[in-house]
Amino acid sequence: MTPREVLMRKVAAADFALFDLHLYLDTHAFDRQAMEIFERYRTKAEMLRREYEESYGPISLGTAAGAEWLKDPWPWDTEGSYRNV
Amino acid sequence: MFSYEKKLQYPVNIKNPDAKAAQVIITQYGGPDGELAASLRYLSQRYSMPYEELKGLLTDIGVEELGHFEMIGAIVYQLTRNLSIDEIKKSGFDTYFVDHTTGIYPVSASGAPFTAAYIQSKGDVITDMTENLAAEQKARTVYDNILRLVDDPDVRDPIKFLREREVVHFQRFGEGLRLATDRLDSNNYYMYNPSFDKPKR
DSSP: OOHHHHHHHHHHHHHHHHHHHHHHHHHOTTOHHHHHHHHHHHHHHHHHHHHHHHHHOOSBTTSOOTHHHHOSOOTTOOTTSSTTO | OOOOBSSOSSOOOOOSOOHHHHHHHTHHHHSTTSHHHHHHHHHHHGGGOOSHHHHHHHHHHHHHHHHHHHHHHHHHHHHSTTOOHHHHHHHTTHHHHHHHTTOOOOBOTTOOBOOGGGOOOOSOHHHHHHHHHHHHHHHHHHHHHHHHHOOOHHHHHHHHHHHHHHHHHHHHHHHHHHHHHTTSOTTOTTOOOTTTSOOOO
16 A cells, blocks of 8 residues: 555545544434534644645545645555556 | 535545446446436335335435446546557457547447436336345445455445445435335235325325
8 A cells, every 4th residue: 555545545534533433423412422522533634634645635525726735646546557646 | 306416425545547347337327226226216216105204315316326426437547547549458358448538328228328217217106116125235245346346445444434424324224115015005905006096294
């Protein structure tokens, strides 16, 4: 795995934890402990995302446009399968 | 509205092409219990939901299913890259190839194109939530069958993740149905439509 893939895995893992807690909180809206964990992951996911975007390019479409946004790899590409490696 | 994120919910990194595997897995792209059907079902059912928990639940799960739709697309794409014509002929992928080459198109494993007839949006919270519980189990069964048919760990890994999500969604929908039935009044023991017949907050 390349350093980019390692960091992307961390971003995806933190985002996933955040999302799964969000889903849990839809049916347990007043679970304060889950809400605290959600807040913790929110901070962690934000940090990791910023770190990834600074090194490897945008994830959220609001952070960049044009050439920087368009640059490979796209999510379905694997390392080495796209042109501008 | 929706906004794209340039990442998969769970990574897909498949090294070896496998047309046979692609041909069965594509059923989760455009088949009867696939991710496109799931997403359209939940995102469409949201509007007539009388309770905020269920609006939230269907929105979150409907959006997650779109992410799974993208993961299945990535799996099928990576499984069909660099195939030789010989492999395409031998695997039986030729019947798909003739119409789509290696483009990703929503069909079932048996080649039936996607149709909205796979889903329902009934405007009845009890009916819709019950449909969703069945839908999650049907999708879980399909993933179990894919795991029976596919050996490559690179493919099994994201498929196992998607299978687990069906289990979690079933659990959340069960809780959602309970939240709805808890609000029925005591005369409504046959659980008829509380979204049409005056919802109780």
